[in-house]
Amino acid sequence: MNHRDRVRHRAPAETGGPPTRTVTLDDIARLVGVSRATVSNAYNRPDQLSTALRDRILGAARDLGYPGPDPAARSLRRGVAASVGVVLTETLSYAFSDSAAIAFLHGLTRRLEAHGLSVLLIPASPRRDAAAVRDAIVDGFVVYSMPDDDQHVSAIRRRNLPTVFVDQPRQSGSPFVGVDNLPAAREAARHLVDLGHRRLGVVSFPCRSDGHRGLADEDRQASPTRAVTRDRLAGYRAAAEAAGIAWIDVPVEERLRSDAAEGFDAGIALLTRPDPPTGILAMSDHLALGVIDAADHLGLDVPGDVSVVGFDDIPRAARWDPPLTTVQQPLTERGEVAGDLLLEALQHPGSEAPTRVLPTALVLRGSTALARTSDRR
Amino acid sequence: MNHRDRVRHRAPAETGGPPTRTVTLDDIARLVGVSRATVSNAYNRPDQLSTALRDRILGAARDLGYPGPDPAARSLRRGVAASVGVVLTETLSYAFSDSAAIAFLHGLTRRLEAHGLSVLLIPASPRRDAAAVRDAIVDGFVVYSMPDDDQHVSAIRRRNLPTVFVDQPRQSGSPFVGVDNLPAAREAARHLVDLGHRRLGVVSFPCRSDGHRGLADEDRQASPTRAVTRDRLAGYRAAAEAAGIAWIDVPVEERLRSDAAEGFDAGIALLTRPDPPTGILAMSDHLALGVIDAADHLGLDVPGDVSVVGFDDIPRAARWDPPLTTVQQPLTERGEVAGDLLLEALQHPGSEAPTRVLPTALVLRGSTALARTSDRR
DNA sequence: CATTCAGTCTAAATCGTTCCAGATGGGTAC
DNA sequence: GTACCCATCTGGAACGATTTAGACTGAATG
Structure with missing residues (x-):
């Protein structure tokens, strides 16, 4: 001084x-x-x-x-910032513990850095106000799988800058990239049903951001705030009901984060029920791997005693023991496409807002097998 | 009107x-x-x-x-930006494929988001000019393991903002966090020597940013531009020479990136030499895992035929087959400490610039074993 | 000799805020 | 009636740059 x-x-x-x-x-x-x-x-x-x-x-x-x-x-x-704001589900640091988010950022930064753009990671936990969004000096935004009613999202909308939405309902006039979660999840569930599983269980993302951890009752299931959760739940349900399984009988364990510890916890909860499921659907691979650990912990064999299906196909999934059956989605590519769409929107502000739906595929590996004859009823 | x-x-x-x-x-x-x-x-x-x-x-x-x-x-x-700039080795997207960098960012963002600060990831590949650094609207910088002579680093210095340096020579007046690479690497090499290994090999980070891939001659080894490379190399060498091994006989394979593919490539190169090493030191776990794959590919047993030591102790290292012997360093904690130091520097601009050296530990696992008696000379 | 021209440099307007130092005006205290 | 105060609101000066239009050279052109 x-x-x-x-x-x-x-x-x-x-x-x-x-x-x-x-x-x-x-x-x-x-x-x-x-x-x-x-x-x-x-x-x-x-x-x-x-x-x-x-x-x-x-x-x-x-x-x-x-x-x-x-x-x-x-x-x-x-009037130019030379940077792009990114807002992700949950806390910022959480993004760095979730393979799917990391792969997304990998693809996104790959595209943006080629144009000399910096990436501003904006803290947007549900508990914070939207000040960081309002103060972000950026030319555009990328919004990654946020709750519909999130205040940060509405703050971004108000900013009136080019914005790409990823894996959540597209906003009018804004580009979108994501996968068709409902049919993808339905296929995963149908796979279990086809293998003869009648007692299913689900490990789900949070339905609301209220910190609830445990069984999701009908009311909570009615309207999850994140599209990903909503659509995957609907997909599971569609396949189950198509096979004549009453959805009310399917326990849905809601967990706060997508990691193995939460998956383990949910797996224990499901598998220690009086009438435990023989087929478990997890909304992410992280959760699914935790479920496999839980089965292991309880002395149950996967897939002998219980089949497990994940979602995402993170690199680790194929290397797990047993290798995880899962819904593959192009994780890195999603990021690249998001980058492309944003660059396009920045260069041609008035142009049409494209929607890019990327393909998914059910990858069959060792974590699923025919249900025991005795279990098929 | x-x-x-x-x-x-x-x-x-x-x-x-x-x-x-x-x-x-x-x-x-x-x-x-x-x-x-x-x-x-x-x-x-x-x-x-x-x-x-x-x-x-x-x-x-x-x-x-x-x-x-x-x-x-x-x-x-x-006069406030409410954000912090981060500059990392190599391209921005590369950071998202390197577990060590991811863990660092995890720790860093955890601290910064608690204070409502956003994180600006700045593209700083050696091929780009420093425009992104000059235009970064931030209150401070974090510099993560950059080459000494890098233009982005000097551009950051010129900005004259609070800056934390991680794993590289501290600049006068700036806080620093990192580990003591030389002794850590020396311990790793000594471990191999103690097991009776006389023919060593090294898989190294780049010595210069000139895209060289292959054996590093004496000249290149003389002055690597990144401190991490310099210090680890010196550590390996010190232990080898202390055991009476002539360093000139130790092949150092330089690779561009720290990933399994590069490690595999380097492993093949080392293990197909006329007189292949029985003990290999890799500067990162990613590289080390690639070396193990290479040994596998050549029908060699690890640790039976060749011992491998990594560096970092990424989560995957313990789960590999065989589990990797490696130098553990507190990856996430480094990020947290960097965050703390920067927050401190932002709050008290004039204050003393602290240096925080974090501990390392050699973790013995299954990838190293006694050299065959015939190999011990 | 007048004209054009390229090369340098300057003055002033502008970008969209925030914040300090009052101005205003009605109410309360004495 | 005078003094004082509080709650509101305003004017104008920053913040630190970029940019446009034009001024001033001296040289080259016709």
Whole structure:
């Protein structure tokens, strides 16, 4: 705080004004004896001034310790941020423990960095207000699987910037990329039914963001706030009912996060029921792998005693013991497509908002098998 | 003069001036008939005006589709960005394929999001210029294992913002967090030597950013640009020479990235030499796992025919077949500490710059064993 | 000799806010 | 009636840059 007016010419901030920079364009201009415009040009348009003068300016800037043109001021004036905001389900750090989210970010950044765009990861946990979204200095947004009623999403809508929605209901006029969750989940469930399983169980994402952990009653199942949850649940149910299984008899264990620990917990809960399921549908591979661990822990064989189906096909799924039967979706590609769509929207603001639905495929591996004859009823 | 000024009062952009916002604070102020300051207060200091007026203002804003105060302008005026820039080795997308980087980001974001800070991931591949760094609207930086001579790093230095350096030489006055790579690597190599291995091989990170892939000659080994590479190499060497092994006889295979494919490639190269090593030191677990695959591919047994030691102790290492002997370092904690240090530096700009050296530990698992008696010389 | 021109450089307007230092005006205290 | 106060609201000066239009050279052109 002491040698600040080594450079500063105006009066020192007296009444605690806004935090001031130590050196500005103005200071350089004054020192060299040229106009601000020329200093600006020295940085941004080297062809607009003689090399001699430019060197003199840049030299003076170095001497004064000038940090270069202030990015905020530049962004304000130019109207461009050169960055893209990303908002993900749950907390920010959670994204780095979820393979699916990581793969998505991998694809997304691959596309965006090719255009020199930075990626702003915005904290958007349900408990925080939307200040971070309002203050995000970005040219556009990517919204990844957020609850429908989330305040961050509505704050983003209000920002009125190009926005790509991933795996959630598309908003009018905004590009969308995702998979068709309902039929994909239905196929997974039908697979179990076809193998003769009649007693099913589900490990689900949260239906609401109220921190509930345990069985989801009819009421909760009625309207999950995230589209992914809603659609997969509906898919499971459709296949079950098509096979004549009463949905009310299918326990749905709701868990807060998508990780193996939660999956384990849910697996224990399901498999220690009086009449335990012989086929379990998990909404993610992380959860499914936890369920397999739980079966293991209880001395049950997978797939001998219980079959397990996941969702996502993360790399680890194929290497697990037993290898996981799961619904494959193009995780990285989703990110790439999201990047492409956003770049397109940034370049042609008024254009049509495309919808890209990516394919899924049920991958049969070792975690599912025919139900025991005795269980088929 | 009709209602066309419902939104914009100035003339439509004629000569392609700066991109203008559709609606500004000014427009709301004019419409409601109050001053700009009052509209600003409606957003930022609700206690400074009557609820009635505030509602009227917010209502008008909604009617006009006002996106809220412009973040760039706000940031300029306030002097705060509410975000932190992160620069990582290699491309941005690469970070999402490297468990160590992911764990780091996990820890970092966990700390930063608790304070409502966003994280700006800045593309800093060696091939790009430092524009993204110069334009980054942030309050501080985190620099993660970058080459010493990197232009992005010098651009960050010039920005003169609080900066935390991770796993690379600390810059004067800046906080640092990392591990002591030299002794850690030395311990890893000594472990092999103690097991009787005399013919060693190394799989290394790049010594320079020139895209070289293959054996690193003496010259290249002399001064790797990244501290991590430098220190680990020196550690391996120290242990080898202490055991009387001539370093010139130890093949160092340099690879571009830290992943299993590169490790596999390097493993093949080492193990198909005329006099193949019986003990291999890899600078990361990703590389080490690739080496194990390579041995497998060649019909060699690990650890029977060749011992392998990794570095990092990523989650997968313990679950591999055979489980990997490796140098454990606190991956997530490094991120957390980096976050803490940066938060501290942001809150107390002038304060002492702390150095935090985290502990490492050699974890003995199944990928290393006694050298065959015939190999011990 | 007048004209054009390219190369440099400058002045002033602007980007969209926030915040400080009052102004206003009605109510309460004495 | 005067003094004081509190709650509201306003004016205008920042914040630190970019950009457009034009001024000033000296040289080249016709």
